Amino acid sequence: MTFGRHDPDRRARIIRATLDVIAEVGVAGTSHRRVAAHAGVPLGSMTYHFDGMDDLLREAFGSFTESAVALFEERLGAARDIAEARTAVADLVHHLSDENAPEHQRTLVLSHELYTLAARKPAFRELTREWMRRSRRALEWHFDPVTARQLDALIEGLAIHRALDTEPHERALTVEAITRLTTPTAD
Amino acid sequence: MTFGRHDPDRRARIIRATLDVIAEVGVAGTSHRRVAAHAGVPLGSMTYHFDGMDDLLREAFGSFTESAVALFEERLGAARDIAEARTAVADLVHHLSDENAPEHQRTLVLSHELYTLAARKPAFRELTREWMRRSRRALEWHFDPVTARQLDALIEGLAIHRALDTEPHERALTVEAITRLTTPTAD
DNA sequence: AGAGCGGGTGTACGAACGTACACCGAGGGG
Protein backbone atom coordinates (compact mmCIF):
# COMPACT_ATOMS: atom_id res chain seq x y z
CA MET A 1 0.00 0.00 0.00
CA THR A 2 1.59 3.23 -1.11
CA PHE A 3 0.23 5.89 1.12
CA GLY A 4 0.61 9.58 0.56
CA ARG A 5 3.49 8.71 -1.65
CA HIS A 6 3.75 12.09 -3.13
CA ASP A 7 2.02 14.68 -1.06
CA PRO A 8 0.04 13.98 2.07
CA ASP A 9 -1.58 17.41 2.22
CA ARG A 10 -2.22 17.84 -1.46
CA ARG A 11 -5.94 18.11 -0.77
CA ALA A 12 -5.47 20.78 1.87
CA ARG A 13 -3.20 22.77 -0.41
CA ILE A 14 -5.79 22.67 -3.16
CA ILE A 15 -8.41 23.94 -0.75
CA ARG A 16 -6.20 26.83 0.33
CA ALA A 17 -5.47 27.62 -3.30
CA THR A 18 -9.19 27.57 -4.06
CA LEU A 19 -9.88 30.20 -1.40
CA ASP A 20 -7.02 32.32 -2.72
CA VAL A 21 -8.39 32.16 -6.23
CA ILE A 22 -11.94 32.92 -5.11
CA ALA A 23 -10.72 35.92 -3.14
CA GLU A 24 -8.86 37.14 -6.18
CA VAL A 25 -11.27 36.59 -9.07
CA GLY A 26 -14.50 35.43 -7.43
CA VAL A 27 -16.41 32.18 -7.67
CA ALA A 28 -17.41 33.24 -11.17
CA GLY A 29 -13.80 33.34 -12.31
CA THR A 30 -12.69 30.25 -10.44
CA SER A 31 -11.87 27.26 -12.62
CA HIS A 32 -10.18 23.93 -12.11
CA ARG A 33 -7.35 25.11 -14.28
CA ARG A 34 -6.72 28.30 -12.35
CA VAL A 35 -6.83 26.57 -8.98
CA ALA A 36 -4.54 23.82 -10.20
CA ALA A 37 -2.02 26.35 -11.47
CA HIS A 38 -2.15 28.29 -8.20
CA ALA A 39 -1.71 25.15 -6.10
CA GLY A 40 1.02 23.79 -8.36
CA VAL A 41 -0.77 20.53 -9.08
CA PRO A 42 -1.78 18.98 -12.40
CA LEU A 43 -5.28 19.53 -13.72
CA GLY A 44 -6.10 15.86 -13.29
CA SER A 45 -5.71 16.18 -9.53
CA MET A 46 -8.81 18.32 -9.39
CA THR A 47 -11.25 15.68 -10.50
CA TYR A 48 -9.29 13.06 -8.63
CA HIS A 49 -9.56 14.71 -5.21
CA PHE A 50 -12.96 16.37 -5.63
CA ASP A 51 -16.22 15.31 -7.19
CA GLY A 52 -16.47 18.27 -9.50
CA MET A 53 -16.64 21.99 -8.99
CA ASP A 54 -19.46 22.09 -6.45
CA ASP A 55 -17.69 19.68 -4.15
CA LEU A 56 -14.52 21.74 -4.36
CA LEU A 57 -16.36 24.94 -3.46
CA ARG A 58 -18.16 23.29 -0.58
CA GLU A 59 -14.94 21.98 0.92
CA ALA A 60 -13.24 25.33 0.46
CA PHE A 61 -16.01 27.32 2.11
CA GLY A 62 -16.27 24.72 4.85
CA SER A 63 -12.65 25.40 5.69
CA PHE A 64 -13.29 29.14 5.49
CA THR A 65 -16.24 29.15 7.91
CA GLU A 66 -14.25 26.93 10.25
CA SER A 67 -11.53 29.51 10.65
CA ALA A 68 -14.04 32.36 10.85
CA VAL A 69 -15.76 30.60 13.76
CA ALA A 70 -12.39 29.92 15.36
CA LEU A 71 -11.55 33.61 15.40
CA PHE A 72 -14.96 34.44 16.82
CA GLU A 73 -14.61 31.89 19.60
CA GLU A 74 -11.07 32.91 20.38
CA ARG A 75 -11.93 36.57 20.85
CA LEU A 76 -15.12 35.97 22.80
CA GLY A 77 -13.55 33.20 24.84
CA ALA A 78 -10.84 35.55 26.06
CA ALA A 79 -13.36 38.05 27.41
CA ARG A 80 -13.88 37.73 31.16
CA ASP A 81 -16.95 39.94 31.67
CA ILE A 82 -19.63 41.80 29.75
CA ALA A 83 -17.49 44.88 29.24
CA GLU A 84 -14.68 42.85 27.72
CA ALA A 85 -17.20 40.96 25.62
CA ARG A 86 -18.49 44.24 24.20
CA THR A 87 -14.94 45.26 23.38
CA ALA A 88 -14.32 41.91 21.73
CA VAL A 89 -17.41 42.39 19.54
CA ALA A 90 -16.24 45.86 18.51
CA ASP A 91 -12.82 44.40 17.73
CA LEU A 92 -14.39 41.79 15.50
CA VAL A 93 -16.38 44.34 13.55
CA HIS A 94 -13.36 46.52 12.93
CA HIS A 95 -11.06 43.59 12.34
CA LEU A 96 -13.39 42.40 9.57
CA SER A 97 -13.85 45.78 7.95
CA ASP A 98 -10.42 47.35 8.26
CA GLU A 99 -9.51 48.63 4.82
CA ASN A 100 -5.79 48.69 5.49
CA ALA A 101 -5.52 44.96 5.99
CA PRO A 102 -5.77 43.00 2.73
CA GLU A 103 -6.29 39.82 4.71
CA HIS A 104 -9.51 41.29 6.08
CA GLN A 105 -10.84 42.48 2.78
CA ARG A 106 -10.30 38.88 1.82
CA THR A 107 -12.59 37.70 4.61
CA LEU A 108 -15.29 40.11 3.51
CA VAL A 109 -15.02 39.09 -0.11
CA LEU A 110 -15.21 35.41 0.77
CA SER A 111 -18.21 36.00 3.01
CA HIS A 112 -20.10 37.69 0.22
CA GLU A 113 -19.21 34.97 -2.23
CA LEU A 114 -20.48 32.38 0.21
CA TYR A 115 -23.70 34.27 0.95
CA THR A 116 -24.31 34.59 -2.75
CA LEU A 117 -24.05 30.84 -3.15
CA ALA A 118 -26.10 30.25 -0.01
CA ALA A 119 -28.87 32.46 -1.30
CA ARG A 120 -29.38 30.04 -4.16
CA LYS A 121 -28.08 26.61 -3.19
CA PRO A 122 -29.23 24.71 -0.07
CA ALA A 123 -25.93 22.88 0.31
CA PHE A 124 -24.17 26.18 0.93
CA ARG A 125 -26.98 27.52 3.07
CA GLU A 126 -26.21 24.65 5.41
CA LEU A 127 -22.71 26.06 5.82
CA THR A 128 -23.92 29.55 6.65
CA ARG A 129 -26.47 28.19 9.11
CA GLU A 130 -23.84 26.25 10.98
CA TRP A 131 -21.67 29.34 10.97
CA MET A 132 -24.47 31.48 12.42
CA ARG A 133 -25.37 28.83 14.95
CA ARG A 134 -21.85 28.62 16.31
CA SER A 135 -21.36 32.40 16.30
CA ARG A 136 -24.49 32.82 18.34
CA ARG A 137 -23.43 30.12 20.73
CA ALA A 138 -20.17 31.98 21.31
CA LEU A 139 -22.07 35.21 21.92
CA GLU A 140 -24.29 33.37 24.40
CA TRP A 141 -21.28 32.87 26.63
CA HIS A 142 -21.84 36.53 27.56
CA PHE A 143 -25.30 37.54 26.40
CA ASP A 144 -28.83 36.10 26.57
CA PRO A 145 -30.04 34.27 23.42
CA VAL A 146 -32.19 37.09 22.08
CA THR A 147 -29.44 39.67 22.50
CA ALA A 148 -26.94 37.26 20.98
CA ARG A 149 -29.10 36.94 17.89
CA GLN A 150 -29.52 40.67 17.53
CA LEU A 151 -25.85 41.25 18.13
CA ASP A 152 -24.83 38.70 15.53
CA ALA A 153 -26.92 40.51 12.94
CA LEU A 154 -25.55 43.88 14.02
CA ILE A 155 -21.96 42.66 13.65
CA GLU A 156 -22.73 41.47 10.16
CA GLY A 157 -24.36 44.71 9.10
CA LEU A 158 -21.77 46.98 10.64
CA ALA A 159 -18.88 45.04 9.11
CA ILE A 160 -20.45 45.00 5.65
CA HIS A 161 -21.38 48.67 5.62
CA ARG A 162 -18.12 49.76 7.13
CA ALA A 163 -16.14 47.85 4.52
CA LEU A 164 -18.11 49.39 1.66
CA ASP A 165 -18.27 52.92 3.01
CA THR A 166 -16.38 55.86 1.54
CA GLU A 167 -15.37 56.97 4.99
CA PRO A 168 -15.70 54.04 7.38
CA HIS A 169 -17.37 54.99 10.63
CA GLU A 170 -15.35 55.51 13.79
CA ARG A 171 -14.97 52.91 16.47
CA ALA A 172 -17.06 55.06 18.78
CA LEU A 173 -20.11 54.50 16.59
CA THR A 174 -19.62 50.74 16.71
CA VAL A 175 -19.17 50.75 20.47
CA GLU A 176 -22.23 52.95 20.92
CA ALA A 177 -24.38 50.63 18.83
CA ILE A 178 -23.20 47.58 20.76
CA THR A 179 -23.86 49.32 24.05
CA ARG A 180 -27.38 50.30 23.03
CA LEU A 181 -28.21 46.82 21.80
CA THR A 182 -26.87 45.12 24.93
CA THR A 183 -28.57 47.46 27.37
CA PRO A 184 -32.19 46.57 28.13
CA THR A 185 -34.56 49.48 27.53
CA ALA A 186 -36.05 51.18 30.52
CA ASP A 187 -39.74 50.38 30.06
CA MET B 1 -33.60 59.78 -38.70
CA THR B 2 -35.40 56.63 -37.76
CA PHE B 3 -35.95 56.77 -34.09
CA GLY B 4 -37.04 53.87 -31.93
CA ARG B 5 -38.28 52.31 -35.08
CA HIS B 6 -38.66 48.90 -33.65
CA ASP B 7 -38.75 49.02 -29.92
CA PRO B 8 -38.34 52.16 -27.90
CA ASP B 9 -37.81 50.36 -24.60
CA ARG B 10 -35.66 47.56 -25.89
CA ARG B 11 -32.85 48.69 -23.60
CA ALA B 12 -35.10 48.73 -20.55
CA ARG B 13 -36.42 45.29 -21.38
CA ILE B 14 -32.91 43.92 -21.64
CA ILE B 15 -32.08 45.40 -18.25
CA ARG B 16 -35.14 43.79 -16.69
CA ALA B 17 -34.24 40.48 -18.30
CA THR B 18 -30.70 40.79 -16.98
CA LEU B 19 -31.94 41.13 -13.41
CA ASP B 20 -34.25 38.15 -13.92
CA VAL B 21 -31.39 36.03 -15.19
CA ILE B 22 -29.05 37.11 -12.41
CA ALA B 23 -31.69 36.28 -9.80
CA GLU B 24 -32.14 32.87 -11.38
CA VAL B 25 -28.60 31.71 -12.12
CA GLY B 26 -26.35 34.35 -10.59
CA VAL B 27 -23.89 36.74 -12.15
CA ALA B 28 -21.63 33.74 -12.70
CA GLY B 29 -24.21 32.05 -14.93
CA THR B 30 -25.34 35.20 -16.70
CA SER B 31 -24.33 35.43 -20.34
CA HIS B 32 -25.27 37.62 -23.25
CA ARG B 33 -26.93 34.67 -24.87
CA ARG B 34 -29.10 33.81 -21.90
CA VAL B 35 -30.18 37.40 -21.34
CA ALA B 36 -30.95 37.84 -25.03
CA ALA B 37 -33.08 34.70 -25.04
CA HIS B 38 -34.94 35.80 -21.91
CA ALA B 39 -35.57 39.28 -23.29
CA GLY B 40 -36.56 37.96 -26.71
CA VAL B 41 -33.95 39.99 -28.57
CA PRO B 42 -31.19 38.86 -30.93
CA LEU B 43 -27.70 38.30 -29.56
CA GLY B 44 -26.36 41.20 -31.60
CA SER B 45 -28.53 43.61 -29.61
CA MET B 46 -26.42 42.96 -26.53
CA THR B 47 -23.22 44.47 -27.86
CA TYR B 48 -25.19 47.09 -29.70
CA HIS B 49 -26.92 48.53 -26.63
CA PHE B 50 -24.19 47.87 -24.05
CA ASP B 51 -20.43 48.15 -24.09
CA GLY B 52 -19.82 44.58 -23.02
CA MET B 53 -20.77 42.55 -20.01
CA ASP B 54 -19.56 44.94 -17.31
CA ASP B 55 -21.60 47.79 -18.70
CA LEU B 56 -24.68 45.59 -18.81
CA LEU B 57 -24.25 44.54 -15.20
CA ARG B 58 -23.68 48.10 -14.05
CA GLU B 59 -26.83 49.30 -15.75
CA ALA B 60 -28.83 46.41 -14.36
CA PHE B 61 -27.69 46.89 -10.79
CA GLY B 62 -28.16 50.63 -11.14
CA SER B 63 -31.80 49.99 -11.90
CA PHE B 64 -32.00 47.53 -9.02
CA THR B 65 -30.62 49.92 -6.40
CA GLU B 66 -32.91 52.62 -7.72
CA SER B 67 -36.01 50.60 -6.94
CA ALA B 68 -34.59 49.43 -3.61
CA VAL B 69 -34.10 53.05 -2.58
CA ALA B 70 -37.57 53.91 -3.83
CA LEU B 71 -39.14 51.30 -1.55
CA PHE B 72 -37.07 52.55 1.37
CA GLU B 73 -38.11 56.13 0.80
CA GLU B 74 -41.73 55.24 0.28
CA ARG B 75 -42.02 53.35 3.55
CA LEU B 76 -40.08 55.86 5.61
CA GLY B 77 -41.75 58.80 3.93
CA ALA B 78 -45.16 57.54 4.97
CA ALA B 79 -44.19 57.42 8.65
CA ARG B 80 -45.46 60.43 10.59
CA ASP B 81 -43.58 60.05 13.86
CA ILE B 82 -40.80 58.04 15.48
CA ALA B 83 -43.08 55.16 16.42
CA GLU B 84 -44.31 54.79 12.86
CA ALA B 85 -40.75 55.08 11.61
CA ARG B 86 -39.71 52.19 13.84
CA THR B 87 -42.59 50.12 12.50
CA ALA B 88 -41.59 51.01 8.95
CA VAL B 89 -38.05 49.81 9.62
CA ALA B 90 -39.32 46.51 11.01
CA ASP B 91 -41.56 46.17 7.97
CA LEU B 92 -38.59 46.65 5.68
CA VAL B 93 -36.54 43.99 7.45
CA HIS B 94 -39.32 41.44 7.27
CA HIS B 95 -40.35 42.43 3.79
CA LEU B 96 -36.79 41.75 2.62
CA SER B 97 -36.39 38.45 4.42
CA ASP B 98 -39.83 36.89 4.10
CA GLU B 99 -39.29 33.38 2.85
CA ASN B 100 -42.79 33.00 1.48
CA ALA B 101 -42.41 35.73 -1.06
CA PRO B 102 -40.25 34.73 -4.03
CA GLU B 103 -40.02 38.37 -5.05
CA HIS B 104 -38.24 39.11 -1.80
CA GLN B 105 -35.81 36.23 -2.01
CA ARG B 106 -35.03 37.82 -5.34
CA THR B 107 -34.10 41.10 -3.69
CA LEU B 108 -31.83 39.30 -1.24
CA VAL B 109 -30.12 37.31 -3.96
CA LEU B 110 -29.56 40.41 -6.05
CA SER B 111 -28.19 42.31 -3.06
CA HIS B 112 -25.64 39.61 -2.40
CA GLU B 113 -24.64 39.44 -6.03
CA LEU B 114 -24.12 43.19 -6.04
CA TYR B 115 -22.13 43.18 -2.80
CA THR B 116 -19.95 40.45 -4.18
CA LEU B 117 -19.15 42.58 -7.20
CA ALA B 118 -18.74 45.69 -5.05
CA ALA B 119 -16.25 43.92 -2.82
CA ARG B 120 -13.94 43.56 -5.79
CA LYS B 121 -14.74 46.24 -8.36
CA PRO B 122 -14.79 49.98 -7.57
CA ALA B 123 -17.38 50.73 -10.24
CA PHE B 124 -19.92 48.61 -8.39
CA ARG B 125 -18.81 49.89 -5.01
CA GLU B 126 -19.92 53.30 -6.23
CA LEU B 127 -23.43 51.91 -6.66
CA THR B 128 -23.57 50.46 -3.16
CA ARG B 129 -22.23 53.69 -1.67
CA GLU B 130 -24.91 55.72 -3.34
CA TRP B 131 -27.46 53.19 -2.15
CA MET B 132 -26.24 53.44 1.45
CA ARG B 133 -26.04 57.21 1.27
CA ARG B 134 -29.65 57.54 0.17
CA SER B 135 -30.90 54.94 2.64
CA ARG B 136 -29.29 56.82 5.46
CA ARG B 137 -30.70 60.08 4.25
CA ALA B 138 -34.18 58.55 4.36
CA LEU B 139 -33.56 57.30 7.88
CA GLU B 140 -32.43 60.77 8.87
CA TRP B 141 -35.92 62.04 8.25
CA HIS B 142 -36.70 60.43 11.60
CA PHE B 143 -33.43 59.70 13.38
CA ASP B 144 -30.18 61.53 14.08
CA PRO B 145 -27.27 60.76 11.71
CA VAL B 146 -25.44 58.42 14.08
CA THR B 147 -28.55 56.41 14.85
CA ALA B 148 -29.42 56.34 11.15
CA ARG B 149 -26.07 54.82 10.35
CA GLN B 150 -26.37 52.20 13.05
CA LEU B 151 -29.92 51.41 12.05
CA ASP B 152 -29.00 51.02 8.41
CA ALA B 153 -26.40 48.41 9.36
CA LEU B 154 -28.83 46.67 11.68
CA ILE B 155 -31.45 46.41 8.94
CA GLU B 156 -28.89 44.86 6.65
CA GLY B 157 -27.70 42.32 9.19
CA LEU B 158 -31.17 41.35 10.38
CA ALA B 159 -32.47 40.88 6.87
CA ILE B 160 -29.50 38.78 5.79
CA HIS B 161 -29.51 36.56 8.84
CA ARG B 162 -33.25 36.19 8.88
CA ALA B 163 -33.28 35.12 5.24
CA LEU B 164 -30.61 32.50 5.79
CA ASP B 165 -31.89 31.18 9.11
CA THR B 166 -33.45 27.77 9.58
CA GLU B 167 -36.19 29.28 11.65
CA PRO B 168 -36.37 32.99 10.93
CA HIS B 169 -36.69 35.08 14.06
CA GLU B 170 -40.02 36.56 15.09
CA ARG B 171 -41.02 40.11 14.43
CA ALA B 172 -40.80 40.83 18.15
CA LEU B 173 -37.05 40.30 18.06
CA THR B 174 -36.69 42.75 15.19
CA VAL B 175 -38.84 45.35 16.92
CA GLU B 176 -36.93 44.90 20.17
CA ALA B 177 -33.58 45.41 18.43
CA ILE B 178 -34.83 48.53 16.68
CA THR B 179 -36.20 49.90 19.94
CA ARG B 180 -32.95 49.31 21.78
CA LEU B 181 -30.88 50.91 19.04
CA THR B 182 -33.12 53.98 18.79
CA THR B 183 -33.35 54.55 22.53
CA PRO B 184 -30.41 56.48 24.00
CA THR B 185 -28.79 54.61 26.87
CA ALA B 186 -29.36 55.89 30.37
CA ASP B 187 -25.83 56.76 31.43
C1' DA C 1 -38.20 56.55 -58.28
C1' DG C 2 -33.68 55.66 -57.22
C1' DA C 3 -29.74 56.06 -54.25
C1' DG C 4 -27.44 56.14 -50.03
C1' DC C 5 -27.28 56.03 -45.15
C1' DG C 6 -27.20 54.05 -40.76
C1' DG C 7 -29.55 51.46 -37.11
C1' DG C 8 -29.85 46.78 -36.20
C1' DT C 9 -28.57 41.68 -36.70
C1' DG C 10 -26.70 36.89 -37.90
C1' DT C 11 -22.71 34.46 -37.88
C1' DA C 12 -18.24 33.01 -37.14
C1' DC C 13 -13.83 32.86 -34.47
C1' DG C 14 -10.63 32.05 -30.81
C1' DA C 15 -10.40 31.15 -26.07
C1' DA C 16 -11.63 28.88 -21.96
C1' DC C 17 -14.27 25.76 -19.60
C1' DG C 18 -15.67 20.92 -16.93
C1' DT C 19 -15.05 16.39 -17.23
C1' DA C 20 -14.03 11.68 -18.81
C1' DC C 21 -10.75 8.34 -19.56
C1' DA C 22 -6.71 5.93 -21.48
C1' DC C 23 -2.51 5.61 -19.81
C1' DC C 24 1.87 5.54 -16.79
C1' DG C 25 5.09 3.87 -13.44
C1' DA C 26 6.34 2.94 -8.58
C1' DG C 27 6.12 -0.67 -5.33
C1' DG C 28 4.51 -4.91 -3.23
C1' DG C 29 3.34 -10.02 -3.85
C1' DG C 30 4.61 -14.37 -5.78
Place this chain on the structure above:
DNA sequence: CCCCTCGGTGTACGTTCGTACACCCGCTCT
Protein backbone atom coordinates in the same frame (compact mmCIF):
# COMPACT_ATOMS: atom_id res chain seq x y z
C1' DC D 1 13.11 -11.03 -10.86
C1' DC D 2 8.83 -10.39 -13.07
C1' DC D 3 4.15 -9.01 -13.10
C1' DC D 4 0.17 -6.86 -11.52
C1' DT D 5 -2.23 -3.33 -9.11
C1' DC D 6 -3.88 1.06 -8.50
C1' DG D 7 -3.02 5.98 -7.17
C1' DG D 8 -2.16 9.66 -9.99
C1' DT D 9 -1.91 12.37 -14.51
C1' DG D 10 -1.97 14.23 -19.44
C1' DT D 11 -4.85 14.92 -23.08
C1' DA D 12 -8.70 15.46 -25.86
C1' DC D 13 -13.79 16.28 -26.56
C1' DG D 14 -17.91 18.76 -26.69
C1' DT D 15 -19.88 22.95 -25.04
C1' DT D 16 -20.30 27.64 -24.12
C1' DC D 17 -18.67 31.96 -23.92
C1' DG D 18 -17.67 37.33 -25.38
C1' DT D 19 -17.02 39.96 -29.08
C1' DA D 20 -16.12 41.66 -33.73
C1' DC D 21 -17.84 42.69 -38.08
C1' DA D 22 -19.83 42.05 -42.67
C1' DC D 23 -24.17 42.49 -44.12
C1' DC D 24 -29.25 43.69 -44.65
C1' DC D 25 -33.13 46.59 -45.36
C1' DG D 26 -36.40 50.41 -44.15
C1' DC D 27 -36.35 55.08 -44.36
C1' DT D 28 -35.27 59.67 -46.05
C1' DC D 29 -33.76 62.91 -49.23
C1' DT D 30 -33.01 64.52 -53.89
